[in-house]
Amino acid sequence: xxxxxxxxxxxxxxxxxxxxxxxxxxxxxxxxxxxxxxxxxxxxxxxxxxxxxxxxxxxxxxxxxxxxxxxxxxxxxxxxxxxxxxxxxxxxxxxxxxxxxxxxxxxxxxxxxxxxxxxxxxxxxxxxxxxxxxxxxxxxxxxxxxxxxxxxxxxxxxxxxxxxxxxxxxxxxxxxxxxxxxxxxxxxxxxxxxxxxxxxxxxxxxxxxxxxxxxxxxxxxxxxxxxxxxxxxxxxxxxxxxxxxxxxxxxxx
Amino acid sequence: xxxxxxxxxxxxxxxxxxxxxxxxxxxxxxxxxxxxxxxxxxxxxxxxxxxxxxxxxxxxxxxxxxxxxxxxxxxxxxxxxxxxxxxxxxxxxxxxxxxxxxxxxxxxxxxxxxxxxxxxxxxxxxxxxxxxxxxxxxxxxxxxxxxxxxxxxxxxxxxxxxxxxxxxxxxxxxxxxxxxxxxxxxxxxxxxxxxxx
Numbered sequence: 001x002x003x004x005x006x007x008x009x010x011x012x013x014x015x016x017x018x019x020x021x022x023x024x025x026x027x028x029x030x031x032x033x034x035x036x037x038x039x040x041x042x043x044x045x046x047x048x049x050x051x052x053x054x055x056x057x058x059x060x061x062x063x064x065x066x067x068x069x070x071x072x073x074x075x076x077x078x079x080x081x082x083x084x085x086x087x088x089x090x091x092x093x094x095x096x097x098x099x100x101x102x103x104x105x106x107x108x109x110x111x112x113x114x115x116x117x118x119x120x121x122x123x124x125x126x127x128x129x130x131x132x133x134x135x136x137x138x139x140x141x142x143x144x145x146x147x148x149x150x151x152x153x154x155x156x157x158x159x160x161x162x163x164x165x166x167x168x169x170x171x172x173x174x175x176x177x178x179x180x181x182x183x184x185x186x187x188x189x190x191x192x193x194x195x196x197x198x199x200x201x202x203x204x205x206x207x208x209x210x211x212x213x214x215x216x217x218x219x220x221x222x223x224x225x226x227x228x229x230x231x232x233x234x235x236x237x238x239x240x241x242x243x244x245x246x247x248x249x250x251x252x253x
Numbered sequence: 254x255x256x257x258x259x260x261x262x263x264x265x266x267x268x269x270x271x272x273x274x275x276x277x278x279x280x281x282x283x284x285x286x287x288x289x290x291x292x293x294x295x296x297x298x299x300x301x302x303x304x305x306x307x308x309x310x311x312x313x314x315x316x317x318x319x320x321x322x323x324x325x326x327x328x329x330x331x332x333x334x335x336x337x338x339x340x341x342x343x344x345x346x347x348x349x350x351x352x353x354x355x356x357x358x359x360x361x362x363x364x365x366x367x368x369x370x371x372x373x374x375x376x377x378x379x380x381x382x383x384x385x386x387x388x389x390x391x392x393x394x395x396x397x398x399x400x401x402x403x404x405x406x407x408x409x410x411x412x413x414x415x416x417x418x419x420x421x422x423x424x425x426x427x428x429x430x431x432x433x434x435x436x437x438x439x440x441x442x443x444x445x446x447x448x449x450x
Binding site: 002003004006041046068071072073075076077094095098099120121122123125167168196197198220221250251 | 265267268271272274275300301302366367368369370371372373374375387389390391392393409410411429431432433434435437438
């Protein structure tokens with residue numbers, strides 16, 4: 001017995017609302033962040049990821065207040081990301097209640113940032129978020145909300161990021177985001193075999209089967225969004241099903 | 254119930270404050286050694302390295318105040334690094350002395366496990382304040398077994414390790430009760446009750 005697999009709802013937040021799209025675009029509003037966060041936590045979520053997908057500075061300041069409100073109410077870990085460019089951005093989030101901060105574009109553009117963040121906050125606080133898009137079969141890193149593709153293989157970047165100071169890898173398959181067709185299991189297996197840090201699967205969850213597949217591919221955590229927001233599944237039902245399938249997970253009271 | 258929160262470097266105080274408030278307590282941030290020495294209840298959260306944590310305490314004279322408190326068995330809650338700083342030493346920061354209240358040296362997890370340990374693990378409770386259940390951990394270093402004089406709780410991550418130590422109103426948690434859902438909230442309530450009795 002060791003660490004239990006984690007089920008992690010992800011809230012993409014824009015202008016004070018939770019939004020969700022497909023392949024990072026066509027965002028539609030799905031609800032109030034505080035109410036959703038509280039509801040998911042109560043229902044048995046093991047952790048929350050909050051991603052600020054705001055366009056403006058004003059929205060970002062408002063997101064800090066929102067984060068503090070959510071922090072006041074929930075007693076599970078929160079990873080917060082979106083638009084972090086420097087140490088001060090990260091510190092503001094930690095001060096407002098983030099337990100871990102997630103860096104994506106800025107980590108690719110200035111890889112030294114991961115090391116500085118780890119020195120300042122400890123590796124357990126630093127998550128590298130990687131968006132991977134398959135180009136001719138190879139999963140390559142893409143940045144700036146998936147709009148700019150690089151030619152770096154995701155697994156190689158994950159290994160470098162961990163070496164530089166990331167304590168966790170949040171791996172999103174861009175092609176599968178919001179599509180509800182299952183995670184990119186092959187990619188998860190590849191990255192899990194490359195890095196020794198905890199790995200979170202993201203992009204494509206449709207039901208319990210996908211969670212089990214991600215966990216058995218070596219991911220410690222499974223991110224879910226669309227199926228929860230749309231009410232297709234609840235966390236409680238997902239967990240009950242996973243337990244029936246023989247998974248050992250944190251039971252909700 | 255007022256709880257003095259001792260800052261150790263870049264700790265996420267907000268999560269601990271929120272958790273204590275949900276338990277009906279009134280946390281306040283405090284780095285004045287005299288207040289920390291005499292406050293009714295004291296909590297030491299903490300993330301970051303052993304060396305940075307100790308130098309933060311030392312620079313404000315808080316190590317002496319906390320050490321005195323512990324020697325007097327006054328109510329104390331240490332969380333994660335806030336627990337580790339009470340040990341003698343850590344493999345993380347060779348040559349740096351901790352407060353030495355817990356007679357043990359921290360070492361890095363060994364074996365084929367992900368380090369840092371990040372996530373929910375199953376705790377075998379002490380039979381005291383710490384119950385059986387699931388708690389949230391985020392650590393790379395650990396004590397292998399409870400030292401003499403402490404009532405220990407354990408968990409397993411490639412090997413058995415110390416999840417918490419208790420002695421009267423002193424509770425040292427390797428895990429994060431403030432992030433451990435209802436399990437953690439119930440533990441905080443029990444500690445508050447025990448510590449203010």
